Amino acid sequence: MKVLVVNCGSSSLKYQVLEMDDSSLLAKGLVERIGIEGSVLNHEKTGHDKYVLETPMQNHKEAIGHVLDALQSPLHGVLKSMNEIGAVGHRVVHAGEKYAGSVLITEDVIKALEECIDLAPLHNPPNILGIKACQELMPNTPMVGVFDTAFHQTMEPELYMYAIPYEMYSKYRVRKYGFHGTSHKYVSQRAAALLDKPLEKLNIITCHLGNGASCAAVKGGKCIDTSMGFTPLDGLIMGTRSGTVDPAIITFIAQKEGITEEQVTSVMLNKKSGILGVSGVSSDFRDVEKEAEAGNERCQLALDMFARRVKSYIGSYMAQLNGADAIVFTAGVGENDIGMREQICEGLDKLGIEIDREKNNVRGKETIISKSDSKVKILLIPTNEELMIAQDTVAIVGNGK
Numbered sequence: 001m002k003v004l005v006v007n008c009g010s011s012s013l014k015y016q017v018l019e020m021d022d023s024s025l026l027a028k029g030l031v032e033r034i035g036i037e038g039s040v041l042n043h044e045k046t047g048h049d050k051y052v053l054e055t056p057m058q059n060h061k062e063a064i065g066h067v068l069d070a071l072q073s074p075l076h077g078v079l080k081s082m083n084e085i086g087a088v089g090h091r092v093v094h095a096g097e098k099y100a101g102s103v104l105i106t107e108d109v110i111k112a113l114e115e116c117i118d119l120a121p122l123h124n125p126p127n128i129l130g131i132k133a134c135q136e137l138m139p140n141t142p143m144v145g146v147f148d149t150a151f152h153q154t155m156e157p158e159l160y161m162y163a164i165p166y167e168m169y170s171k172y173r174v175r176k177y178g179f180h181g182t183s184h185k186y187v188s189q190r191a192a193a194l195l196d197k198p199l200e201k202l203n204i205i206t207c208h209l210g211n212g213a214s215c216a217a218v219k220g221g222k223c224i225d226t227s228m229g230f231t232p233l234d235g236l237i238m239g240t241r242s243g244t245v246d247p248a249i250i251t252f253i254a255q256k257e258g259i260t261e262e263q264v265t266s267v268m269l270n271k272k273s274g275i276l277g278v279s280g281v282s283s284d285f286r287d288v289e290k291e292a293e294a295g296n297e298r299c300q301l302a303l304d305m306f307a308r309r310v311k312s313y314i315g316s317y318m319a320q321l322n323g324a325d326a327i328v329f330t331a332g333v334g335e336n337d338i339g340m341r342e343q344i345c346e347g348l349d350k351l352g353i354e355i356d357r358e359k360n361n362v363r364g365k366e367t368i369i370s371k372s373d374s375k376v377k378i379l380l381i382p383t384n385e386e387l388m389i390a391q392d393t394v395a396i397v398g399n400g401k
C-alpha cells in the first residue's frame with residue numbers, strides 16, 4: 001500500500017509518499033509560504049533532481065492540489081493516479097487526553113481536535129486545515145490522525161499532574177502532556193529490534209535532541225514519564241527555548257523589564273532563550289561549538305548546561321524505571337553531535353553507562369555506541385516520524401489496497 005504522510009504548519013506543508021510493502025520512500029516535498037507572497041513547492045522524487053514550482057497558493061487546499069499534481073506528473077511523479085494512495089496519515093500535535101494512539105479520522109475526531117485548539121493554538125488549527133483539505137480532494141481515501149501527545153498518554157497521574165490546585169486540571173486540563181511522541185515511539189521500537197529483545201521486556205530512556213528536545217522513560221514500550229509538559233517549553237534546554245525554569249522568574253522579569261508575562265513566556269522563554277539565549281551567538285549547536293572551541297566562554301557554558309540537563313533527566317529516569325537497559329540518542333543533535341553525546345555520557349560509569357569513544361565516532365546511522373561490557377547499552381537511532389506515521393496508518397486502515 002502507498003501512504004501519503006502530511007504535516008501541515010501554519011504556512012507550510014511537508015509530505016512524503018511511502019511504499020509500505022517495503023517501507024521505501026517514493027517522494028517527498030515541502031510547500032512554503034502558503035497564503036503569503038512567494039508560495040513555493042519543492043518536490044523530490046527519490047533518486048531524481050528537485051522540481052520547484054513557484055506559483056501563488058492561497059490556502060492549504062490549493063497547496064495540496066499542487067502536491068497531488070506533482071505526485072501524478074509524468075515527469076516528476078510517482079503515481080499514475082490518486083487512487084494508488086491507500087490512505088493518508090496526518091501528523092497532529094495535540095489530542096489532549098482523548099487519544100492514546102492513532103485513529104481513523106471521523107467527524108468526531110475532528111471535533112475532538114478542535115476542542116484541543118486552546119492547548120495548541122499554533123499547531124492544531126493548521127493540522128485540522130490540512131485534514132479537511134485532503135478530505136475534500138480525496139473524498140474516498142481513508143485518513144488517519146497520528147498525534148504527538150498520544151504516546152505519552154500512558155503516564156500515571158502522579159507523574160503527569162502538577163502540584164497546583166486540582167481545579168486547574170479539572171477546569172482547564174492543565175497537566176503534563178508531552179510531545180515528540182511519534183519519535184520516542186519509533187526509536188524505542190527500533191531499539192528493541194537493534195538489541196534483538198522484545199520491547200515489552202526493555203526499560204529505555206529515549207533522548208530526542210534536536211532544535212526542540214525531550215527525553216522519555218519507556219517501560220515495556222509504554223511511556224511512563226517525559227520531559228516536556230503542558231507545553232513544549234518544559235524540560236530540556238533547547239535551541240531557543242529555556243526548558244524548565246523557576247516559574248517565579250516570569251513575574252520577576254516582567255516587572256523588572258516592564259513587559260507583560262505573556263511577552264516573557266511567548267517571546268523571551270520560547271524564542272530568545274536556550275542555547276541562543278545563553279551563548280548570545282546562535283541556536284545551532286554547530287555554530288556554538290565552533291565559537292566555544294575558539295574560546296567563547298558563554299558558548300561553552302550553554303553547551304555544558306545542555307549536557308547537564310540531559311544528564312539530570314537520564315538520572316531521574318534511571319530511578320523512575322528502576323534501571324535502564326538502553327539509552328537512545330536521536331534527532332539533529334542526538335544523531336550528529338559526537339562530542340555532545342560523549343559529554344552527556346561522561347562520568348556515568350557507576351550507573352553502568354559507558355560510551356565507547358571509537359564506536360561513538362559516527363553520524364546518522366543506527367548503531368550501538370556503548371562499550372561491549374556497558375551494562376546500559378547506548379544506541380544511536382535516526383528518527384523517522386514519517387515512517388512511524390505511515391506504519392500506524394497502515395495498521396489502522398489495514399493493508400487491503
Ligand code: ADP
Nearest residue numbers: 209210211212283284285286331332333336337
Ligand atoms: P527540529 O527540532 O527542528 O526537527 P532537528 O532534529 O533537525 O531539529 O535538529 C536540528 C539541530 O541539530 C540543529 O539546530 C543543529 O543544532 C543540530 N545539528 C545538526 N547537525 C549537527 C552536527 N553535525 N553537529 C552538531 N549539531 C548538529
